[in-house]
Amino acid sequence: MKTFKRIGILTSGGDAPGMNAAVRAVARVALARGVEVMAIYRGYSGLINGEIKPMGMRDVSNIINRGGTILYSDRCPEFKTEEGMQKAIDTCKKFGIDGIVALGGDGTFRGATDLTAHGIPCVGIPCTIDNDITSTDATIGFDTAMNTVTELIDKLRDTCESHARCNVVEVMGRGAGDIALNTAIASGASAVVVPEFPYSDEGICKRIAAAKKLGKRNFIVIVSEGVGSEYAPALAKKIQETTGVETKFARLAHIVRGGNPTLRDRVLASKMGTYAAEELLRGSSNVVVCEKMNKIVARDINYALILDRMYKGTLKDGDLDKFSEEEIAQMKADIEYKKSHLLDLFTVEHKINL
Ligand code: ADP
Ligand code: F6P
Numbered sequence: 001m002k003t004f005k006r007i008g009i010l011t012s013g014g015d016a017p018g019m020n021a022a023v024r025a026v027a028r029v030a031l032a033r034g035v036e037v038m039a040i041y042r043g044y045s046g047l048i049n050g051e052i053k054p055m056g057m058r059d060v061s062n063i064i065n066r067g068g069t070i071l072y073s074d075r076c077p078e079f080k081t082e083e084g085m086q087k088a089i090d091t092c093k094k095f096g097i098d099g100i101v102a103l104g105g106d107g108t109f110r111g112a113t114d115l116t117a118h119g120i121p122c123v124g125i126p127c128t129i130d131n132d133i134t135s136t137d138a139t140i141g142f143d144t145a146m147n148t149v150t151e152l153i154d155k156l157r158d159t160c161e162s163h164a165r166c167n168v169v170e171v172m173g174r175g176a177g178d179i180a181l182n183t184a185i186a187s188g189a190s191a192v193v194v195p196e197f198p199y200s201d202e203g204i205c206k207r208i209a210a211a212k213k214l215g216k217r218n219f220i221v222i223v224s225e226g227v228g229s230e231y232a233p234a235l236a237k238k239i240q241e242t243t244g245v246e247t248k249f250a251r252l253a254h255i256v257r258g259g260n261p262t263l264r265d266r267v268l269a270s271k272m273g274t275y276a277a278e279e280l281l282r283g284s285s286n287v288v289v290c291e292k293m294n295k296i297v298a299r300d301i302n303y304a305l306i307l308d309r310m311y312k313g314t315l316k317d318g319d320l321d322k323f324s325e326e327e328i329a330q331m332k333a334d335i336e337y338k339k340s341h342l343l344d345l346f347t348v349e350h351k352i353n354l
Helices: 021-030 043-049 082-096 106-117 142-164 178-186 201-213 231-243 253-257 263-281 301-312 325-352
Strands: 006-011 036-040 052-055 100-105 122-126 167-171 192-194 221-222 247-251 287-290 296-300
Touching: 006 021, 006 043, 006 082, 006 263, 021 036, 021 100, 021 263, 036 043, 043 082, 082 106, 100 106, 100 263, 100 287, 106 122, 122 201, 142 167, 142 221, 142 263, 167 178, 167 231, 167 253, 178 192, 178 221, 178 325, 192 201, 192 231, 192 296, 201 221, 201 231, 221 231, 231 247, 263 287, 263 296, 263 325, 287 301, 296 301, 301 325
Parallel strands: 006 036, 006 100, 100 122, 122 287, 167 221, 167 247, 192 221
Antiparallel strands: 036 052, 287 296
16 A cells, blocks of 8 residues: 655635635644645645645644635646646655645546546545535535525615515526525525526516515525526516516625635535545545535545536536446436435425515
C-alpha cells in the first residue's frame, strides 16, 4: 500500500459554506496520522503557480464556523490544457505532494480525475450550494444556502403582508431546482418554478387569484435560475397585470452562497472531510465522498460524472462502455431515487401551499 508523506488540499469552482469545515477535518485527520499537509491556494491556479504553504493543526483553528473558503477559489481554464496539467504535476513534485483532496463540484472532479491519471491520487469532496451531484444525497453548502433563502424570504413576506404584494424571488441552483423546491415548502410559497417540472404562467396567476379570494395578502413565488434569467422578471409583470396584485421581483444571487455554515453543513463537512482523508491515506484514488441514506461512502469519480450526464440526459456515445451492467443498473436506480425525492417535494408543495 502507498504511504503518504505529504498531501495537498484545495478548494475550486464556486465556493460553498462548509468548505472550511471540510478543510479542517482533512487537515486534522492527516496531521494526526503523521502526514504533512499543504494548503494549495486558489484551486488549480495555485497548483499550477505553486501558491502553496504548509498547514499545521492550529492553521485550521476557528474556521469551522466561517463561510467562503480560507484557501480561496478560482476557475482555471489553463488546468484543462496538457501544458497546465504538466505544470501542476511539476509543482506536486517540487513540493513533494503525493496526494490531493479536492473540494468542489463536477468541474473540480474532472480535474481530479486528470491529476489521478497523471500519477497524483485524488479524492473529491462535493461542495456546492446547488446539490446537483447526483451520486450524493447532499452536497456541502446546500443546507446553508436553503436556510439563508428561507430567512430572506421570511423578511420579504413581512413586507408583502403589510402591503398586500407579491414577490417573485429568483434563487440560484444552476440547472437544479433543489434549493427552490425545498425553500418553497419551508417558506410557504404560493408557487415554485423549477426546470425539472412543468409550469405555466396562467397556472401560477390562477393560484394567486384563488388565494387572494380566500383573503391571502402575501404571495411569494420562487423561481429557480435554471429556467432562464429572463423568466422571473417577466413572470412578475404578468402576475401584476393578470391578478392586480402589485408584484416585485428579487434576484437573491450570490448572497445565498455566503455566510456561516449551518450545523448540518458543519457536521456533513466534518464527516466527509474525515472520510476523504482516511480514504486517500488507505490508498483509494479517483473517488468522491458521498452521503447516501445518511451514511458516508466513496464513489468512483468516473461513475459520479457519468451518472450526472445520465441524469441530465447529456450522455455521449461510448460513455457507458466502461461500466458493467450492474453499475449501469445502479446509475438508473440512483436517478430514480433522486427524481422521486424531487417529485415528493413538488407534490407536498402543491398540496399544502396557497
Ligand atoms: P465546479 O467544480 O464548481 O463545477 P468549475 O466547473 O468551474 O466548478 O470547475 C472548477 C475548475 O476545475 C475549472 O476552473 C478547471 O480548472 C477544472 N476543470 C473543470 N473542467 C475540467 C475538465 N474537463 N478537465 C480538467 N479540469 C477541469
Ligand atoms: O454552482 C454554484 C453557483 O452559485 C450556481 O448556483 C450559480 O449558477 C453559479 O455558481 C454562479 O457562478 P459565478 O459565481 O461564477 O457567478
